[in-house]
Amino acid sequence: MRNHGLKGLILLIFLQSVTGAELKIGDNLETTLATLGKPVGTIELREKTLLLYPEGEVVLKKDAVVEIDLMSEDEFQKEQARLKREREEWLAEQARLKQARTEEGTSIRAAKRSSSAFASLPAKDRVDFWRSFQVRYPEVDVSEELALALEGYQTELAELKSQQQIAQLEARVAKAEQEAANARLETQRLKEETERSRQSTRYGLRYYYDPVVQPRYIYRPPTVTIFTNGEKKEVKHHKPDYWKFRHYNPDGTAERVARILHGEKSD
Numbered sequence: 001m002r003n004h005g006l007k008g009l010i011l012l013i014f015l016q017s018v019t020g021a022e023l024k025i026g027d028n029l030e031t032t033l034a035t036l037g038k039p040v041g042t043i044e045l046r047e048k049t050l051l052l053y054p055e056g057e058v059v060l061k062k063d064a065v066v067e068i069d070l071m072s073e074d075e076f077q078k079e080q081a082r083l084k085r086e087r088e089e090w091l092a093e094q095a096r097l098k099q100a101r102t103e104e105g106t107s108i109r110a111a112k113r114s115s116s117a118f119a120s121l122p123a124k125d126r127v128d129f130w131r132s133f134q135v136r137y138p139e140v141d142v143s144e145e146l147a148l149a150l151e152g153y154q155t156e157l158a159e160l161k162s163q164q165q166i167a168q169l170e171a172r173v174a175k176a177e178q179e180a181a182n183a184r185l186e187t188q189r190l191k192e193e194t195e196r197s198r199q200s201t202r203y204g205l206r207y208y209y210d211p212v213v214q215p216r217y218i219y220r221p222p223t224v225t226i227f228t229n230g231e232k233k234e235v236k237h238h239k240p241d242y243w244k245f246r247h248y249n250p251d252g253t254a255e256r257v258a259r260i261l262h263g264e265k266s267d
Contacts, residue, residue, distance in 0.1 A: 022035065023035045023036065023058070023065065023068060023070075024065070024068075025065055025066065025067075025068065026064055026065060027064070027065045028063050028064055028065075029060060029063050032051065032058055032060070032065060036051075036053055036058065036070075039051040039052050039053055039058075040052050040053060040054060047061055047062075048060065048061045048066070049061075053070065054076065055070045055071045055075075055076050056068075056069040056070040056071050057069050057070075058070070098139060101136075101137055101139060102137070102139040102140060104137070105133070105136070105137030105139065105140035106140055108133070108137070109133070109140055109142060109145070112129075112145070113145070122156065123149055123150075123152035123153035123155070123156045124153055124156070126145075126149040126152070126153075127146065127149040127150055127153050129149075130142050130145050130146040130149055131146065134146070
């Protein structure tokens, strides 16, 4: 039954090739289809229509055949044989490449499994390697190696996160220690200034005298800090020269009060 079907197909192709020779320029679409049968494809262009057949093509314009490009039966068989041979050669080449690729990938996988240097690489590098390996050698199974690398990568990520938290904590502790040290320095500076003030003498104090009873108002002379071109300079006012005061009287307070009460004028 199968042989009869094959013989019928060969006969149909032969009849089509014979009748194809009878197709002529000017035949319409109905005649073309009746002669050659249903095309395997159709291309619609602006003014032309191409009917595609295994043996070639027929060009129609305004529903009339204007060009016929069909192979004879002998040419068609030779073309089919050539295509079959090229297909077989391509399949053989693909099989050879696959075999070579499998052998190469298997060798590389074995070398990486036994390499201590590769095992010491970061897990992310090993994950990247096995992923690229899968793309290049799809015939070699490395799912186990990739799973182990991914597990190590997750562990490294957890450790890295923990280290970052520790680093942040250490930074906060260092900042607190620095602030405490600055506070100690400031306290020490204030203590030293207080001690210097306590041990200072009367010199450097300013005296103001009332012209009548000559009470003494003692003020600490101001200290003026001047910054010139980034340099710090302190200017202190010292004890004034009492002999230059207009109302200065070398007598004591009691004597001066007595003279004022008795109407005496001071010098």
